[in-house]
Amino acid sequence: MVKAHSIAVLPGDGIGPEVIAEAERVLEAVAERFGIDVTLQHFPVGAAGVAAAGDPLPEATREAVIKADAVLLGAVGDPALDKAPRHLKPETGLLALRALLGVFANLRPVSVHPALVGRSPLKAERLRGADVLIVRELTGGLYYGEPRGRAASHAVNTLAYSVVEVERVARIAFAAARRRRRHVTSVDKANVLEVSQLWRDTVTAVGREYPDVTLDHLYVDTAAMRLVTEPAAFDVILTENLFGDILSDEAAVLAGSLGLLPSASLGSGPGLFEPIHGSAPDIAGRDVANPIGAIATVAMLLRHGFGLAEPARAVEQAISLALDQGARTRDIAEPGAPVLGTRAMGERITGLIGEEQRSRASVA
Ligand code: IPM
Ligand code: MN
Numbered sequence: 001m002v003k004a005h006s007i008a009v010l011p012g013d014g015i016g017p018e019v020i021a022e023a024e025r026v027l028e029a030v031a032e033r034f035g036i037d038v039t040l041q042h043f044p045v046g047a048a049g050v051a052a053a054g055d056p057l058p059e060a061t062r063e064a065v066i067k068a069d070a071v072l073l074g075a076v077g078d079p080a081l082d083k084a085p086r087h088l089k090p091e092t093g094l095l096a097l098r099a100l101l102g103v104f105a106n107l108r109p110v111s112v113h114p115a116l117v118g119r120s121p122l123k124a125e126r127l128r129g130a131d132v133l134i135v136r137e138l139t140g141g142l143y144y145g146e147p148r149g150r151a152a153s154h155a156v157n158t159l160a161y162s163v164v165e166v167e168r169v170a171r172i173a174f175a176a177a178r179r180r181r182r183h184v185t186s187v188d189k190a191n192v193l194e195v196s197q198l199w200r201d202t203v204t205a206v207g208r209e210y211p212d213v214t215l216d217h218l219y220v221d222t223a224a225m226r227l228v229t230e231p232a233a234f235d236v237i238l239t240e241n242l243f244g245d246i247l248s249d250e251a252a253v254l255a256g257s258l259g260l261l262p263s264a265s266l267g268s269g270p271g272l273f274e275p276i277h278g279s280a281p282d283i284a285g286r287d288v289a290n291p292i293g294a295i296a297t298v299a300m301l302l303r304h305g306f307g308l309a310e311p312a313r314a315v316e317q318a319i320s321l322a323l324d325q326g327a328r329t330r331d332i333a334e335p336g337a338p339v340l341g342t343r344a345m346g347e348r349i350t351g352l353i354g355e356e357q358r359s360r361a362s363v364a
Contacts, residue, residue, distance in 0.1 A: 004037045008068035010045040014279025015289035016074025022291035022346025029353045034311045046076025046090035056093025070305035077279035103265035105172040106138040110251040119256035129232035135173040136244025166202040173238035174210040183214045183235035187223045257331040259290030262297035264304045273301040287341035290329040318352035
């Protein structure tokens with residue numbers, strides 16, 4: 001019997017629903033081609049959750065994600081709720097979702113597609129060999145620190161990490177490095193912060209379990225600079241929640257657009273899979289958003305969520321082929337060049353699922 005895979009789909013806000021519709025289109029095509037049994041069910045999160053149930057992570061959504069085999073999320077965020085109380089902010093729903101699923105390790109791979117080298121503001125020679133995996137701690141640090149609070153003239157957030165929290169995410173980074181170029185760069189601010197000193201000592205100790213992986217440490221300010229001056233110097237970047245948030249947007253500059261990049265958040269239960277971009281309210285509902293980040297997220301879901309490497313590769317190859325053929329959304333197009341809308345890009349990639357295998361088969 002074919003194993004059934006259930007996916008809770010949380011399109012969220014802004015461009016979330018548009019890019020997730022294209023991710024689903026590709027997912028259905030790849031499932032059909034590889035005979036994978038997937039069931040998709042939709043639930044609100046973020047501002048959509050507030051609209052539907054007065055809660056950015058409604059009870060029905062909580063129950064569904066816990067029972068699912070994987071969670072596919074679009075984006076959350078709505079400027080109309082920027083000033084809302086904390087418990088009604090879309091971002092609070094996302095943080096609660098990450099905590100509920102216990103997804104402490106966020107994998108954000110960034111590579112440069114050859115056809116898009118010209119779309120990065122960095123010089124082509126700097127981009128040569130750039131292929132980075134950011135492993136961002138996702139359920140600790142400043143985002144979750146207690147106590148916190150805001151008064152008129154004073155506000156508090158706290159930064160805390162335990163050894164266990166650092167160890168478990170470090171192990172994910174070292175294990176990932178073993179499947180790559182065996183190099184981990186741990187990023188902290190150990191010249192100033194006690195938390196970073198604990199982080200550095202803990203990562204160093206975990207590193208001894210992986211003698212075949214090179215470990216070095218950088219302060220976050222230096223890492224931020226080197227990421228754009230010498231990106232090929234990095235393989236796996238391991239860092240805490242806030243630094244990882246910032247460095248991953250910066251690293252997107254290498255790829256040419258934030259709209260291209262996927263992520264996988266892993267813990268011990270169902271994984272959470274989301275593109276790294278936000279809800280982009282300024283372009284929502286206009287069929288201009290780039291769905292490639294969401295579609296590449298489907299590949300991560302298949303690989304890390306379900307252990308289905310071959311279908312994951314088929315999705316990645318279809319994206320790559322579409323780019324090779326010159327398919328471009330607005331964010332990655334040369335000025336004045338023809339552009340595809342969100343849906344047309346999704347359809348183009350869907351049509352290319354299995355294309356690489358077919359052409360190889362016809363050569364053989
Ligand atoms: C991300 C986003 C989120 C984060 C926001 C929306 C809370 O920027 O996934 O990178 O900061 O983690
Ligand atoms: Mn971010």
